[in-house]
Amino acid sequence: MGAEGAEKAKEIGMKETVIRAEDLDLTFQTKDGPVHALKGVSLEIGKGEFVSFIGPSGCGKTTFLRCVAALEQPTGGRLSVNGMTPEEARKSRAYGYVFQAAGLYPWRTIAGNIKLPLEIMGFSRAEQDERVRKVLQLVDLEGFGGKYPWQLSGGMQQRASIARALAFDAEILLMDEPFGALDEIVRDHLNEQLLALWARTGKTIGFVTHSIPEAVYLSTKIVVMSPRPGRISDVIESPLPAERPLEIRDSPEFIEVAQRVREGLRAGHSYDD
Amino acid sequence: MGAEGAEKAKEIGMKETVIRAEDLDLTFQTKDGPVHALKGVSLEIGKGEFVSFIGPSGCGKTTFLRCVAALEQPTGGRLSVNGMTPEEARKSRAYGYVFQAAGLYPWRTIAGNIKLPLEIMGFSRAEQDERVRKVLQLVDLEGFGGKYPWQLSGGMQQRASIARALAFDAEILLMDEPFGALDEIVRDHLNEQLLALWARTGKTIGFVTHSIPEAVYLSTKIVVMSPRPGRISDVIESPLPAERPLEIRDSPEFIEVAQRVREGLRAGHSYDD
Amino acid sequence: MRRAVPIVTVLLLIAAVWYLGAWRMNAPWALAQAERAGQEMTASELFTATMNQDRPRLPAPHQVAEELWKTTGEMALRGRALNKRSLIYHAGITLGATLSGFALGVTLGILGAVAITYSRVVEMSLMPWAIVSQTIPIVALAPMIIVLSNATGIEGRGVPKAIISAYLCYFPVLVGMVKGLNSPSSSQLDLLKTYNASNTASFFKLRLPASMPYLFTSLKIAIAAALVGTIVGELPTGAVSGLGARILIGDQFGTPLAIWAALFAAAILAGALVTLIGGVQGVVLKRMGMGR
Amino acid sequence: ADEVTLQLKWVTQAQFAGYYVAADKGFYEEEGLDVTIKPGGPDIAPEQVIAGGGADVIVTWMAAGLAARERGVPLVNIAQPFKKGAMQLTCLKENGIESPADFPGHTLGVWFFGNEYPFYAWMAKLGVPTDGGESGVEVLKQAFNVDALLQKQADCISVMTYNEYGQVLDAGITEDQLVTFNYLEEGVGMMEDGLYVLEENLADEAFKDKMVRFVRASMKGWKYAEENPEEAAQIVVDNDETGAQTLEHQTYMMSEVAKLTADTNGALDPADYEQTVATLLSAVSPENPAITKEPEGMAWTHEITDAALQ
Amino acid sequence: MTVVAGALAFWLAAWGLNVLLARSRWRRARVVRIAVPVIFGLAVLVLWQGLVRGLGVNPVILPAPTDIAATFATSTDTLWQDFVQTALKGALSGYLIGCGAAFVTALAIDRSAFLTAGLLPIGNFVAALPIIGVAPILVSWFGFDWQSKAAVVVAMVFFPVLVNVVQGLREADAMQKDLMRTYAASSWQTLFKLRLPAAMPFVFNGLKIATTLALIGAIVAEYFGSPVRGMGFRISTGVGRLAIDLVWAEIAVAALVGTVFYGIVAMIEKLVTFWHPSQRVG
Ligand SMILES: Nc1ncnc2c1ncn2[C@@H]1O[C@H](COP(=O)(O)OP(=O)(O)OP(=O)(O)O)[C@@H](O)[C@H]1O
Ligand SMILES: Nc1ncnc2c1ncn2[C@@H]1O[C@H](COP(=O)(O)OP(=O)(O)OP(=O)(O)O)[C@@H](O)[C@H]1O
Ligand SMILES: Cc1ncc(C[n+]2csc(CCO)c2C)c(N)n1
Numbered sequence A, B: 001m002g003a004e005g006a007e008k009a010k011e012i013g014m015k016e017t018v019i020r021a022e023d024l025d026l027t028f029q030t031k032d033g034p035v036h037a038l039k040g041v042s043l044e045i046g047k048g049e050f051v052s053f054i055g056p057s058g059c060g061k062t063t064f065l066r067c068v069a070a071l072e073q074p075t076g077g078r079l080s081v082n083g084m085t086p087e088e089a090r091k092s093r094a095y096g097y098v099f100q101a102a103g104l105y106p107w108r109t110i111a112g113n114i115k116l117p118l119e120i121m122g123f124s125r126a127e128q129d130e131r132v133r134k135v136l137q138l139v140d141l142e143g144f145g146g147k148y149p150w151q152l153s154g155g156m157q158q159r160a161s162i163a164r165a166l167a168f169d170a171e172i173l174l175m176d177e178p179f180g181a182l183d184e185i186v187r188d189h190l191n192e193q194l195l196a197l198w199a200r201t202g203k204t205i206g207f208v209t210h211s212i213p214e215a216v217y218l219s220t221k222i223v224v225m226s227p228r229p230g231r232i233s234d235v236i237e238s239p240l241p242a243e244r245p246l247e248i249r250d251s252p253e254f255i256e257v258a259q260r261v262r263e264g265l266r267a268g269h270s271y272d273d
Numbered sequence C: 001m002r003r004a005v006p007i008v009t010v011l012l013l014i015a016a017v018w019y020l021g022a023w024r025m026n027a028p029w030a031l032a033q034a035e036r037a038g039q040e041m042t043a044s045e046l047f048t049a050t051m052n053q054d055r056p057r058l059p060a061p062h063q064v065a066e067e068l069w070k071t072t073g074e075m076a077l078r079g080r081a082l083n084k085r086s087l088i089y090h091a092g093i094t095l096g097a098t099l100s101g102f103a104l105g106v107t108l109g110i111l112g113a114v115a116i117t118y119s120r121v122v123e124m125s126l127m128p129w130a131i132v133s134q135t136i137p138i139v140a141l142a143p144m145i146i147v148l149s150n151a152t153g154i155e156g157r158g159v160p161k162a163i164i165s166a167y168l169c170y171f172p173v174l175v176g177m178v179k180g181l182n183s184p185s186s187s188q189l190d191l192l193k194t195y196n197a198s199n200t201a202s203f204f205k206l207r208l209p210a211s212m213p214y215l216f217t218s219l220k221i222a223i224a225a226a227l228v229g230t231i232v233g234e235l236p237t238g239a240v241s242g243l244g245a246r247i248l249i250g251d252q253f254g255t256p257l258a259i260w261a262a263l264f265a266a267a268i269l270a271g272a273l274v275t276l277i278g279g280v281q282g283v284v285l286k287r288m289g290m291g292r
Numbered sequence D: 001a002d003e004v005t006l007q008l009k010w011v012t013q014a015q016f017a018g019y020y021v022a023a024d025k026g027f028y029e030e031e032g033l034d035v036t037i038k039p040g041g042p043d044i045a046p047e048q049v050i051a052g053g054g055a056d057v058i059v060t061w062m063a064a065g066l067a068a069r070e071r072g073v074p075l076v077n078i079a080q081p082f083k084k085g086a087m088q089l090t091c092l093k094e095n096g097i098e099s100p101a102d103f104p105g106h107t108l109g110v111w112f113f114g115n116e117y118p119f120y121a122w123m124a125k126l127g128v129p130t131d132g133g134e135s136g137v138e139v140l141k142q143a144f145n146v147d148a149l150l151q152k153q154a155d156c157i158s159v160m161t162y163n164e165y166g167q168v169l170d171a172g173i174t175e176d177q178l179v180t181f182n183y184l185e186e187g188v189g190m191m192e193d194g195l196y197v198l199e200e201n202l203a204d205e206a207f208k209d210k211m212v213r214f215v216r217a218s219m220k221g222w223k224y225a226e227e228n229p230e231e232a233a234q235i236v237v238d239n240d241e242t243g244a245q246t247l248e249h250q251t252y253m254m255s256e257v258a259k260l261t262a263d264t265n266g267a268l269d270p271a272d273y274e275q276t277v278a279t280l281l282s283a284v285s286p287e288n289p290a291i292t293k294e295p296e297g298m299a300w301t302h303e304i305t306d307a308a309l310q
Numbered sequence E: 001m002t003v004v005a006g007a008l009a010f011w012l013a014a015w016g017l018n019v020l021l022a023r024s025r026w027r028r029a030r031v032v033r034i035a036v037p038v039i040f041g042l043a044v045l046v047l048w049q050g051l052v053r054g055l056g057v058n059p060v061i062l063p064a065p066t067d068i069a070a071t072f073a074t075s076t077d078t079l080w081q082d083f084v085q086t087a088l089k090g091a092l093s094g095y096l097i098g099c100g101a102a103f104v105t106a107l108a109i110d111r112s113a114f115l116t117a118g119l120l121p122i123g124n125f126v127a128a129l130p131i132i133g134v135a136p137i138l139v140s141w142f143g144f145d146w147q148s149k150a151a152v153v154v155a156m157v158f159f160p161v162l163v164n165v166v167q168g169l170r171e172a173d174a175m176q177k178d179l180m181r182t183y184a185a186s187s188w189q190t191l192f193k194l195r196l197p198a199a200m201p202f203v204f205n206g207l208k209i210a211t212t213l214a215l216i217g218a219i220v221a222e223y224f225g226s227p228v229r230g231m232g233f234r235i236s237t238g239v240g241r242l243a244i245d246l247v248w249a250e251i252a253v254a255a256l257v258g259t260v261f262y263g264i265v266a267m268i269e270k271l272v273t274f275w276h277p278s279q280r281v282g
């Protein structure tokens, strides 16, 4: 794309592209033969977008996110992140990744867990403490830095793991069903907080979920996927405004988008697997 | 109550009471001091009702269900099931209990799992086989009796575990977040099936869930609970008709009930646990 | 096949190191002998002299293989597999004691685990002592066990050996089974409670099947421990037959080759037993639907 | 037939040829006895076995027998087939030992398990301390083999003329490279393999009679073995359950053992007993607690041999 | 006979007391957790004493606990000397060398998937072998003093520890490793910050198994030659001298030392793996 492309993008009101996938394929070789986890996936994600991936189990949501984070190697197609290969982007520490389970190290305190990437990236002690303090505040966990993960509830752990991903200010936040294990109320609350955080920081976010309301509530763009082989069956640009109180979920626009997502899903779903 | 009471109940259009809790208390003694899991819980559940319990984590939903099933001993108040103590009701095998995880025994086939309660209760071989056949049909799993649990998808496992609870024709079905681990699409599907089954069998069902739409969609009565100490904060009789297609969830009545549940929940929720 | 390549490589590496060691360790004796005889030795003469000694400090692998073959395969071919000079015969003796010790130990372990699972007094009283029991050097008890079993009228050395081997192998079974019998989740146990199931039913329908994977894991450890126990029982007690006795006699008569051959026979026996249990585990767990 | 259990002091070898020959040739049977021979081993104390009722009669050394007596197991010597002592200390000349005067500063291998008494008696007699240092000797608990000498971990080791000494020679060391000291000849010897029973059993006439027949047959076995060493060795090899003994070595052993049994009919010479007791008492020390006082009561008897060998 | 009956009665009474304690309100208290097994042990000793005395068992066959205690008290010098020789010089040094070597080897082969694939099955196999049989060989290689005992201990503990450490290093789950990759962490950073801590429960499992092996290995090795001190020396020669009470005193020392050793390792484990669910009860 280069400078010229960026110019053009701005002109026509598009944001700068951060992640660009073209005709991406990924086939796992397994004992029972090849599994086509991704087939011909093309997608562009602009800077500052909040993109949700939704689809039945096994449709390749996780795999796509992992390809972006260079945790998996596509077997075909092109994938670039900020104009680099995903591998280079990973080395330049462009990603914060949040897994489904909080995945905190049980032998480290919450603060210790948040420090982990900072230690690895060689931040100074003072800087580490400062950042820990800041992100703990961001996710509403002041005062819990000295606790161990197992002393916290699931929701708090999940917030800590988000704080960990935020601590080193990666440009791109990839979240794989981060709230899957939480109850709806806690989930609502974290959704609100995540939106606020996104608004404040302007990060680019890739977000995998199974929940239709969650996807609709959070995203600027919803990617509906279907399995066998994993491919994109619909991409929905959200018409919802940037400002989203929780009540927006009872608005007709919301319900309409949700309905569209649900149909897209229903189409690709098989009940007996 | 006696015959007279039952008469009266019929007269005024009320159903016969199956479960009656009066001012129920349950306090766990833990190392960190007493935990008031239930405090002054009073509730009546009529024959054939479908009652959902919803509330934030730790509000005592599971504990209440366990008290009903005589798996936990209340420390105060009265609790009767069909006019007996829960203990007696348990001994008379009045309950089918479905846990959050399917909890099938991996060393038994699906049919073997369903037979488990039948063996324990001393049904004859022929009777066992007959019942297994019937309930497998009921939950749409014909032909899967010989498979092992891990050869089935999560949704199918959950249906099998419901079949297991149905097999011995308990009057009361207690379900503790049976669909918590499933994705939304599968969940919708199972919700539909569960409703159909309930309609067909007329069982009394106690159902714990975290999902507001699920609670509203399924129940004739929604019990909203709040924690510390665990108590009932709202009991909502559903105005929805008995016949409920999935689309009912976009109807205004549905949304209204959901909104009321959500408010009840919000009130009792604390975000930091 | 793919998995075999690294294993074979490592084995070859070990053999190479072994040959090197044999050469280094046997050289002094060869040199001293030459000196006593007043001869000079070339390097190649020295090397051959280190590879074929009667009393090597470290026999070369081919020597051990040869001795092993002479005392097993060759005798078997001549129809003398059960002759007392055959290691097959002695392995059989050791195997017999190992199996009876194993049976005794496994029975004790399982019964103990059941008692511990169902009785809190037993758990609190016994569990710490089970650990302490493993720190007692059973070798020290071996002679007393022999005398005591003599005194109580038990004849023969098989019984004391089996007792020692049971002593060593009950522990892993006990620990594994306590874990296994307690592995059902509380919701699995509660499920049975809602059926108003008896203790017996919950044992046979839930706890026991749930403990099977644990049982087999500990059985593999236990059979190895039982073999160690038998050999340890044979070593200091003057057993007259069995692989341990061969090691002992080899030590007394200065025939290291006999020791090494017996050691390898023991290793092969251990490997075979563990593999066998692994096989049974595979079959049983598969038939139970847990064999994925 | 009357049953008799004999507990040996060591593994099956020509050291016990007489008993195996007697069993094999039917001498016991002729006496109406059904004899079970239990081999011993490095951890078997025959005195303990007989105290526990595991044997009727045992083969043991007199020092051990007297020690057991003092510790409450009243053993009685009923016969003494071995007249001479076979235990020796053998040293490699190249390590600088020519005579007992050279011991200080060297390491000596000693057998324990009740076999150490003569060694300590000798050192006491020589005035050599046994706790190491310049003027003393370093003592090793030698395994029951000759590795310590061959691998130069000890300068001298304990050997039996009929066994380990031969092993040293077999290993390629010649007799002239060795210096050997025989305990008996050094004046600290003790009676080796004798037959012992529990004193209380001797009160029983039937038992006594059994022992008379047993000793008679056993001595017949010994004399037969002396005269037919090769056949005796073969019998021993046949009876060895370990299958590890070689005929060659057992033949050597038999020929050496024959020298020990040659000059006796099996009756204990009281002078030998006196010498053993004297030696033991000459060197009472914490390391060497065999006996601390004259044995009390009947430590030996001629009753059996008198009846058996009239 | 009355003695036997008395002992039996005591045993029953002690058991009854334990039943009461185990059912009591205080059953979770530390004191009770300790008292119950102690009472049980005492009851066993009393029963032993009663049977030996009551049945008039010859002390040459089985001494009474009081005799053993008396011998213990009068031979503390000997016991101490033997403890130093066998437990400290032989077992402990062998344990440290063996575990250390296993740890270093595990880290070394961990770098190569090929070596791990080759060594792990072999290690698993060797860990199941009756290594104790090499004792006579190692004694003839390393001489009579503690070095050969340490060598036997090294041989015995090496493979169990190796297998556990290698296994432990594979314990970090895929997600945790992926997390490190998203940080572009170096392999050393991954090792020290993730895989070693995650391996600790396994490492300690190996170390605990090794404690019970160490003392037994050192003692057995002394059967095949030793200086004139050491627990194995005393045990292996004591029977021949009919000093059975001293043998039992040594056995008691061995059990005590072994238990304390195990206890120390278990305590360190508690400190290091405080985060592991198995350590978090309550
Ligand atoms: N490492 C792997 N090896 C083989 N197959 C794999 C691997 N990882 C994923 N797959 C397969 O690829 C497909 C896509 O998997 P993926 O995890 O991306 O699905 P998903 O959409 O994230 O599903 P879920 O909602 O269950 O998390 C599935 O069929 C899965 O079985
Ligand atoms: N056995 C127990 N011992 C001590 N406290 C307990 C026990 N069981 C439950 N509790 C406590 O009682 C309270 C109610 O628990 P309960 O499991 O009934 O909650 P819940 O509503 O089912 O929550 P969730 O939605 O997380 O399942 C909680 O605070 C819990 O920690
Ligand atoms: C238990 C016991 N061990 C060793 C000896 C000494 N000894 C006497 S004969 C012999 C066999 C080798 O010749 C040995 C080692 C013994 N008397 N008793």
Ligand SMILES: [Mg+2]
Pocket (backbone or CB within 6 Å): A061, A062, A063, A176
């Ligand atoms: Mg996924």
Ligand SMILES: [Mg+2]
Pocket (backbone or CB within 6 Å): B061, B062, B063, B176
């Ligand atoms: Mg619950």
